[in-house]
Amino acid sequence: MGQKVLHLTNGDSVADKLRMIITSTEAVVLAWREMLIDGPIQADMDETGFVERRAAYFEEKMGVPAAEFIATQMEQQATLGDGSAYAEIVLWFEHDLFDQTLLLYVLDRMRRLGVPHEKLKLLMIGSFPGVEPFYGLGQLTEAQLSGLVGTERPVTPVQLALAAEAWAAYASPDPAAVPALLRDRDLAPLPYLAAALALHLQRYPSRPGGLGVVERQTLALLAGVPIESAADFTAATPAAESTGYRPNEANGDPTTSPAESTGYRPNEANGDTTTSPAESTGYRPNEANGDPTTSPAESTGYRPNEANGDPATSPAESTGYRPNEAKGDPTTSPAESTGYRPNEANGDPTTSPAESTGYRPNVANGVTNAPQQPQGLAPLFQAIHRLNPGYGLGDLQYWCYLDRMRSDPKPLLQIAGPTELPRYGRAPDLDDYRVQITAVGLQALRGEADAVTLNGIDRWLGGVHLTAIARESAT
Secondary structure, eight states: OOOEEEEEESSHHHHHHHHHHOOOTTEEEEEOOOOTTSSOOOSOTTSTTHHHHHHHHHHHHHOOOHHHHHHHHHHHHHHHTTSTTEEEEEEEEESSHHHHHHHHHHHHHHHHHTOOGGGEEEEEESOBTTBSSOOOGGGSOHHHHHHHTTOOEEOOHHHHHHHHHHHHHHTOSOTTHHHHHHHHSOOTTSTTHHHHHHHHHTTSOBTTTTBOHHHHHHHHHHHTOOOOOGGGSOOSSOGGGGSSSOOSGGGSOTTSOGGGGTSSOOSGGGSOTTOOGGGSOOOOOOSSTTOTTSOGGGOOSSOOOOSTTOTTSOGGGOOSSSOOTTTTOTTSOGGGOOOOOOOOOOOOTTSOGGGGSSSOOSGGGTOOSSOOOOBOHHHHHHHHHHHOTTSOOOHHHHHHHHHHHHHSSSOSEEEESSSSOOBTTBOOOGGGOEEEEOHHHHHHHHTSSOHHHHHOEEEEETTEEEEEOOOOOOO
16 A cells, blocks of 8 residues: 555645645545546546547537547546545635535545545635635635645545445436435535535526526526525425426326436436437636737636636646636636636425526516616626635636527627637637626517527536427517
């Protein structure tokens, strides 16, 4: 058994700071660069050809070169190996959905590799004294991170088993798997997991309107409608069970397959092998990150460094799959704001669909047909983050939301400015764009039209691939 200690982090900013703090020659620091809240997901991510599928997805949707994606995955897997080179492996993670999905994957990978639980340590926080609001480890200074060194706790067999079960549910093609986990399993051994998975479920479109939380909040912001943070909706019950689309056997027919009970055709595991991975949606990460002065290397969309906008950071810090972890500090650039806390269904089976959205999108909210003032990309993204900081959404992912909403057959919004939204390797000035809600967007926001019915859907949410074709036109 090796004598080295591996510190596996959630991003390069944290990794670079740890390298400055932990100077022992026996320490190895590895930033695990993946983004498991987007793209095709399955339980066995090492299956032959699967990394190529993910690479093709991110190249199409983000502009990340497939060869670069694959090389990154191969390099970090080689560094970890089977774990036998290390006497101890310390995992550095935080509370949001981005990190929680990565934590599940890493712990399950350790289990698959046969790494003894005694060798694993976990440092996981959701707050830090004096840092308000707290968005992530990337906010912390070297001195603050130094104070965390040595506070990690042993990973228990119960945590390993729970992580394996939760990863299987998240990566399952069955949309009922995560709601069932939340309903039936005690998730307390991983204390941030329940809230994170509740946020994941809120990414599903809900009725009325056929909108997920980010789409709904975006349209509400463009319409000038007062909206509440999704953090106000507690994770009392799985939101996926009250979306109006019923993406599981909650439709009352326990024999119905998930594909038959959604109308969204969750991925090819539903027996439809004709859908190619390229047909799934994703996000078009921009490397501008809202700061026109940053270099392309600093704005990769691969978690352009978590250095909280510190201009002294090097381009090498802009790696990983998520813009930095400054996440939403209103004084920082758009690149540094992330995340959303999707809305929670109230879970009351007796309520109407409108009552289970949390947003009550109707005329009582003040939505009218009056023309609305266009908004810039940066202020819109910052507003989305300030509403919902617990998701871990990066700017590049958010541009993809906007791109889908403007590119649909019946667009929910329109964007004036450069033809293409920012992507990996291309950094146009965000001030050149103006976003405005369309008449169809207003109808969806009011619940008078259904975005999925109008435009169809093609999107990955964990292991579930939602697909449907458009079925009617807006009036």
